[in-house]
Amino acid sequence: MSTESAVQTAGQPAFYVTEEEHAHSSTLLGFWIYIMSDTLIFAALFATFGVLRHRYAGGPTAAEVLDIPGVALNTAMLLISSITCGFAMLEMQKRNKGSTLFWLAVTGLFGAAFVGLELHEFATMIAEGAGPQRSAFLSAFFTLVGTHGTHVTIGIIWLITLMVQVGRKGLVHENARRLMCFSMFWHFLDVIWIGVFSVVYLLGVL
Amino acid sequence: MSSDAHASHPADGHHAIAADAPHGSMKGYLTGFVLAVVLTVIPFWLVMGNVLDNAVATSILVIVFAVVQIVVHMIYFLHLDTASEGGWNMLALIFTVIMVVIGIVGSLWVMYHLNLNMMPGMMTARPG
Numbered sequence: 001m002s003t004e005s006a007v008q009t010a011g012q013p014a015f016y017v018t019e020e021e022h023a024h025s026s027t028l029l030g031f032w033i034y035i036m037s038d039t040l041i042f043a044a045l046f047a048t049f050g051v052l053r054h055r056y057a058g059g060p061t062a063a064e065v066l067d068i069p070g071v072a073l074n075t076a077m078l079l080i081s082s083i084t085c086g087f088a089m090l091e092m093q094k095r096n097k098g099s100t101l102f103w104l105a106v107t108g109l110f111g112a113a114f115v116g117l118e119l120h121e122f123a124t125m126i127a128e129g130a131g132p133q134r135s136a137f138l139s140a141f142f143t144l145v146g147t148h149g150t151h152v153t154i155g156i157i158w159l160i161t162l163m164v165q166v167g168r169k170g171l172v173h174e175n176a177r178r179l180m181c182f183s184m185f186w187h188f189l190d191v192i193w194i195g196v197f198s199v200v201y202l203l204g205v206l
Numbered sequence: 207m208s209s210d211a212h213a214s215h216p217a218d219g220h221h222a223i224a225a226d227a228p229h230g231s232m233k234g235y236l237t238g239f240v241l242a243v244v245l246t247v248i249p250f251w252l253v254m255g256n257v258l259d260n261a262v263a264t265s266i267l268v269i270v271f272a273v274v275q276i277v278v279h280m281i282y283f284l285h286l287d288t289a290s291e292g293g294w295n296m297l298a299l300i301f302t303v304i305m306v307v308i309g310i311v312g313s314l315w316v317m318y319h320l321n322l323n324m325m326p327g328m329m330t331a332r333p334g
Contacts, residue, residue, distance in 0.1 A: 029291040036302040043306040047313035072250050079242055082283060086235035093230075187283040191276050194246075198272035202253045206261045 031181045035188045038151075042192050045144040049200065055136035062137065062204030065130045067121060071201045074117045075193065078152075081110035082190040089183050097171050100179075101163055107186070108159045111152055118149045141200060148196055151189050158182055230285055238282025245275040 053062065088103035122142070125131065132142035162182055166175050249268045251257065258264045280286045280299075288296050 029294055032291070032295050033298055036298050039302050040305055040309070043309045047310045050310060050314050051317040068250070068254055072254075075246055075250075079239070079246065082242075082279075083235060083239040086230055086238075086283060089230055090232055090235070184284060187279060190283070191279045194272050194275050194279070197246075198249060198268050202249055202268045203265055206253060206264055 025177060027177055028180060028184070031184055035184060038188070039192075042144075042147070042195070045140075045147055046195060046199065049140040049144045052136040052140040053200075053204065057135035057137075059135040059138065060128070060130045062141075062200075065125055065128070065138075066201055066204050067124075068201060068205055070117065070121055071197055074114055074121075075197050077110050077114040077117065078190050078193050081107045081114065082187055084110065085183055085186045089179065092171055092176060092179055095171050097166065100171065101166060104159060104163050104166075104179075108156055108163075111156045111159070111186075115149060115153055115156070118145070122146070145196060145200065148189065148192055151192075155182070155186055155189060158185070230283075234282050234285075238278055241278045241282070242275055245271050245278060 084103050084106045088100050088107060091099040091103055125138075130138055132139050159182060162175070162178055165178070169175060249271045252264050252267060258267075286295060286299065290296070
């Protein structure tokens, strides 16, 4: 339509598409590239764990130290925080500031419960003498699971920062973009956790 | 209330919230959540209940369920499809998956053969 009118008014053929201008942000693609590079870090840690998973050095085996009911509860915490993060994104699209903040807070609480349960598990293992220095298996275990836990902790700090920003400035364009990056990061951590509970815990105790 | 004003006029001079970004829906998130719960509960049940009484078959099933659940999360939670960001998201993902598979499978393969060749007694068993 607009091309035709341009041709009529100018009397010359137009060699460009006169579409409506829409702001295209490359931030989300860039953040996705970051997540992919983070995936490679976890791939290296998974490969290390896969190679060392039976190197017990006479110490406790995976079946002796890993608590499967505990990790089932942990998995539930992270999965619920993933869906509440999704609810926060839906409320953000509807521009409901209050309920966005509410679901972000719920997400943060479930994330904090996850980190708390994991730290409790680590403390119990170290108290039993199954610390990271005991065997190659335990070194690889603490590195892989600990790196994931560190990511979740940093995610919670980021989440609190975003809640303060949304609370002060509202759901402006910049905050919406940040929240979408956070949502990608949070769902990505849940994807990594699928690998952790399957490979480290479920295959470990078989 | 400024938020109400924005809600009634979604295109009032502001950018729509990242119009090029993928939009989730309540139905999509709930579908993904239900699938994720099912795909999580089954492998836990297989291992905790020792249902199959066969470690190899259980291992393979746990891996299969993990891969399927990762795909479910990618589609329903990360909203990944071949169209998002003009296909660059998918291209980056395919590249990453190739790197991950080479890294993990390659490490396990090489180290398995290294262990096999370092078995005690192997050096003395060989004549000469």
